[in-house]
Amino acid sequence: MSSKRLRLILLIFWLILAGLIVWLKVVPLGHVTYIKSYPAKFNILGGKGFIDNLTPVDRVSIYPGQQAVITGDPVYFSVFTPRTFSEAKVTVTYQDNLSIATPIIEAGVLVDNVIWRYQLAPLENKLLDTGFKDWYKIQSGSTLLLQKNNNFTKLADFLDNLKAKPATICKDGNLKTCLVLYNTESLNSYLPVTNNLEKIPDFKAINIPLQGAHQFYFLAKADQALKFDFDFADLNLDKKSDPVVISVYKGNDKIYSTTILDNFGGDGLGQVRNFSVPLVYPTLSSSTDLYKLEIKAGEDIVIKKINKAPSALNVISKLHPVTVTDLPLSFWTDSSFIKVTTNNPASVQTLSFGSKSFLLTAAYQQFEFSNNTKGLKEVILNHDDVILETDGIFSFSPTSFFNPEFKKLDQHFVLSDDAQYILANYETPKNLTGNLKQALVTLNTQAAYRENGKYSFMISVPGLSLVKSGNMTISEIKVEFSGRTLWDKIKDKMLSYVN
Amino acid sequence: MLIKLKKDLIKEIFYFFSAVLVLFVLSEIIWPNSILAYVNLNYVFVWWVISWFLLL
Numbered sequence: 001m002s003s004k005r006l007r008l009i010l011l012i013f014w015l016i017l018a019g020l021i022v023w024l025k026v027v028p029l030g031h032v033t034y035i036k037s038y039p040a041k042f043n044i045l046g047g048k049g050f051i052d053n054l055t056p057v058d059r060v061s062i063y064p065g066q067q068a069v070i071t072g073d074p075v076y077f078s079v080f081t082p083r084t085f086s087e088a089k090v091t092v093t094y095q096d097n098l099s100i101a102t103p104i105i106e107a108g109v110l111v112d113n114v115i116w117r118y119q120l121a122p123l124e125n126k127l128l129d130t131g132f133k134d135w136y137k138i139q140s141g142s143t144l145l146l147q148k149n150n151n152f153t154k155l156a157d158f159l160d161n162l163k164a165k166p167a168t169i170c171k172d173g174n175l176k177t178c179l180v181l182y183n184t185e186s187l188n189s190y191l192p193v194t195n196n197l198e199k200i201p202d203f204k205a206i207n208i209p210l211q212g213a214h215q216f217y218f219l220a221k222a223d224q225a226l227k228f229d230f231d232f233a234d235l236n237l238d239k240k241s242d243p244v245v246i247s248v249y250k251g252n253d254k255i256y257s258t259t260i261l262d263n264f265g266g267d268g269l270g271q272v273r274n275f276s277v278p279l280v281y282p283t284l285s286s287s288t289d290l291y292k293l294e295i296k297a298g299e300d301i302v303i304k305k306i307n308k309a310p311s312a313l314n315v316i317s318k319l320h321p322v323t324v325t326d327l328p329l330s331f332w333t334d335s336s337f338i339k340v341t342t343n344n345p346a347s348v349q350t351l352s353f354g355s356k357s358f359l360l361t362a363a364y365q366q367f368e369f370s371n372n373t374k375g376l377k378e379v380i381l382n383h384d385d386v387i388l389e390t391d392g393i394f395s396f397s398p399t400s401f402f403n404p405e406f407k408k409l410d411q412h413f414v415l416s417d418d419a420q421y422i423l424a425n426y427e428t429p430k431n432l433t434g435n436l437k438q439a440l441v442t443l444n445t446q447a448a449y450r451e452n453g454k455y456s457f458m459i460s461v462p463g464l465s466l467v468k469s470g471n472m473t474i475s476e477i478k479v480e481f482s483g484r485t486l487w488d489k490i491k492d493k494m495l496s497y498v499n
Numbered sequence: 500m501l502i503k504l505k506k507d508l509i510k511e512i513f514y515f516f517s518a519v520l521v522l523f524v525l526s527e528i529i530w531p532n533s534i535l536a537y538v539n540l541n542y543v544f545v546w547w548v549i550s551w552f553l554l555l
Contacts, residue, residue, distance in 0.1 A: 003507035006511045006512075010511055010514075010515040014515060018522055025526075045537055046542050047536050047539060048535055048536060049536060080532050082530065082532075082533055452531075453531065453532060
């Protein structure tokens, strides 16, 4: 072979390589699939791959030639993508060595890096698979309806009734006790808002300082302007800027949002800056409605006082009271469990939950306390700087408590006689050979948080680290991304020029 | 004659690996992780060094 011919061949090969790099960067067809196998397959090119290893190391064991073993909850992995995508289908092939105390396995993608919120979807829910064998089952696509009595033969009939005549579905007309939901965000348009309130609880000033992001439910009368007044403190303990984003939601729709910028910057010297934020939003609602208030901020921000709100505020899921002068603190919840964490060794204490005493024996560790007594339960804290979490609501007083949420079919679910229907967006995982199972979740990555070209994913087995009951071994994680094609982008560009 | 041809061929291969290395490094600088995710650049560098040694 002459050197000129070889030069030509190598030049063509180099051009193909250059074209391939551009192709793999642009992903012109809008689809790409990345796979991570445990044990790792031999890779002749030695590339580091797109899916990072599962972390943190104290919750997952990864040894060469073996499957990854998950022993704690939750575990994370990030996926590098050369561009953004609108959807990710995550397929996990796993072996489940879990006990009955951990019936749920979920996977999700990080959508908010301030409050560390993951959009989760079920890989497996053993309660739905095996927990209701005598119930009547209708599965249509990914929507599952379980009925205690065979009242509906078609899922569409049930959903139509739920939307048009919700009071007729249950015998006593109380949907909140007879309907149980699981992963039904996509079915929200069928679900009525069940606040069941004859009287809107009056607002009383909240003088308990709350650290970081918090969410609240509140009600507002027809044509009532939404007026708020907050006192904040920026602790300036770290050097990051600390903006505060205040949003109001009606159902799933964000109707109002404002950002209070940290004009003083994050000096990181611990010089506290106090500021007040009065807000008025003229609502156009013609009826009494349920709203959600979201205050999104980092741990440097303390909501010192809430002086004004349209009605009583009830905290959703997570509460972090700090620097309280008037101890002990009391909150009310109707949940059967609370998760308690403190990052302050001085806050280790004996606390009370529904008249039962529980020991918070160490800092930097999450404790879960259960009390299956029905009705409203009081949580009494003898020290502040404790993070309280639950699957429901915390109220500042028993008279202002209301819980607009339906019952959830999670690991804490206790079946009562009232429950008649279970509605879920769920598909049972496939059984493969050798005790392996394969489950798929579809996640919307349009609003997902992406840093340094990486999406952050989570696999969660709620309760795994607490009950220390078994483990889950991962054989393969496959992520199929899809989004706009190059042609779609060109079309949009051309249309934007025309318009 | 044959030795010259062999030398020319090795020279072409050396140029090729040099061009590939430049392409990969520039791509990695412009689009981080776009090359390292697929290829270990150390391998390419080793082939480039081997071709350079053969050229000497």
